[in-house]
Amino acid sequence: MCEKNMSFLDHFENLEDPRIERKKLYPMSEILFTTLCAVISGAEGWQDVENFGKSKINFLKQYLPFKNGIPSDDTFRRFFRAVNPKKFQENFLNWTNSLNLEKGEIISIDGKTSRRSHDKDQKALHLISAFASEARIILCQKKVDGKTNEITEIPNLLNWLDLKGSIVTIDAMGCQTKIASQIINQEGDYVLALKGNQSNLHDEIINYFEQAKEYGDNGTDYEIFKEENKGHGRKEIRKVFVTDKIDFLPQKKEWKNLKSIICISSERIVNNKKSTENRYYITSLSPLAQKLGKIIRNHWSIENSLHWVLDVSFGEDQSRIRKGNGPENMAILRHCAINMIRRYKSKRQSIKGLRKQAAWDEKILKGILDMAS
Numbered sequence: 001m002c003e004k005n006m007s008f009l010d011h012f013e014n015l016e017d018p019r020i021e022r023k024k025l026y027p028m029s030e031i032l033f034t035t036l037c038a039v040i041s042g043a044e045g046w047q048d049v050e051n052f053g054k055s056k057i058n059f060l061k062q063y064l065p066f067k068n069g070i071p072s073d074d075t076f077r078r079f080f081r082a083v084n085p086k087k088f089q090e091n092f093l094n095w096t097n098s099l100n101l102e103k104g105e106i107i108s109i110d111g112k113t114s115r116r117s118h119d120k121d122q123k124a125l126h127l128i129s130a131f132a133s134e135a136r137i138i139l140c141q142k143k144v145d146g147k148t149n150e151i152t153e154i155p156n157l158l159n160w161l162d163l164k165g166s167i168v169t170i171d172a173m174g175c176q177t178k179i180a181s182q183i184i185n186q187e188g189d190y191v192l193a194l195k196g197n198q199s200n201l202h203d204e205i206i207n208y209f210e211q212a213k214e215y216g217d218n219g220t221d222y223e224i225f226k227e228e229n230k231g232h233g234r235k236e237i238r239k240v241f242v243t244d245k246i247d248f249l250p251q252k253k254e255w256k257n258l259k260s261i262i263c264i265s266s267e268r269i270v271n272n273k274k275s276t277e278n279r280y281y282i283t284s285l286s287p288l289a290q291k292l293g294k295i296i297r298n299h300w301s302i303e304n305s306l307h308w309v310l311d312v313s314f315g316e317d318q319s320r321i322r323k324g325n326g327p328e329n330m331a332i333l334r335h336c337a338i339n340m341i342r343r344y345k346s347k348r349q350s351i352k353g354l355r356k357q358a359a360w361d362e363k364i365l366k367g368i369l370d371m372a373s
Contacts (some may be wrong), residue, residue, distance in 0.1 A: 008372035018082035041359035046073040081324030104134030165189030169299035225289035240293035343371035
């Protein structure tokens with residue numbers, strides 16, 4: 001008997017089916033649901049999806065009729081190549097918003113390229129994602145035409161988000177005056193990394209901290225927080241320097257609500273070899289060194305908790321899905337699966353291990369699907 005409460009699929013009801021009406025042997029809801037379950041359970045390609053559907057047809061029939069059975073891999077392939085990814089993304093956003101997640105205050109924005117998704121007629125897929133760093137939930141994503149075009153698309157991504165009370169962290173590519181203003185206008189705050197793309201501002205801040213460290217007074221000219229980590233023959237000392245005494249900056253008025261500047265000084269000792277690195281940031285937040293250090297550290301969780309998971313646990317970089325809209329639509333389904341799995345799993349479980357368990361144990365798969373509402 002089919003379950004009536006299919007809240008996840010309800011959010012995709014208005015997705016336009018690209019197929020010719022007389023050829024719709026398999027309902028769109030069944031194609032979407034089979035693919036989602038297959039991706040949760042470890043599927044990486046269309047043949048995997050077909051094989052999963054055929055082996056789990058009795059489980060799938062608990063949710064939807066499947067009167068004509070499971071489609072072939074070609075049916076899945078053609079469907080996802082043709083579906084409008086912009087509409088698919090809008091439905092994903094509606095679904096995540098419906099979950100009423102406690103996303104936390106830090107939203108990290110970063111891009112990732114799916115390296116093997118290129119074809120002779122199209123570039124590799126590059127997505128920028130908004131990631132709730134504390135909850136480790138993907139809020140939305142947007143396709144861009146390569147890394148250099150992130151600047152033009154980040155504002156569009158921000159428009160999809162409720163930023164009130166949130167802190168947005170972006171790497172140096174997104175350190176733009178218009179982006180900072182947009183975040184403030186949407187009632188958020190920002191922490192933006194600085195590099196050569198803002199060379200004059202970057203140089204001014206470098207010069208300030210070099211002099212402050214040598215001649216300044218802690219607690220008067222700047223605040224400092226220090227932490228030390230050891231393990232596996234490695235030692236790291238991180239120092240966070242921050243000040244709100246920034247009237248000396250000629251560029252201050254160009255950056256809306258700019259309050260503080262930051263230097264993160266990292267010293268690493270590995271096998272008795274020492275290396276040092278300084279990174280610089282601007283922020284609309286007050287100069288609280290410990291808090292800002294945590295925020296900046298959390299930004300990089302998008303690398304470990306999203307990009308690394310997509311590559312290692314989902315095999316995204318090795319995916320052979322290349323044609324049409326297939327790569328982008330499959331990326332969105334992977335993000336759906338990650339969000340559900342993250343809501344279900346315990347701290348000790350790995351995502352890769354839980355995907356295997358979902359393939360083996362239908363109770364676990366059902367539990368993960370229950371996280372969709």
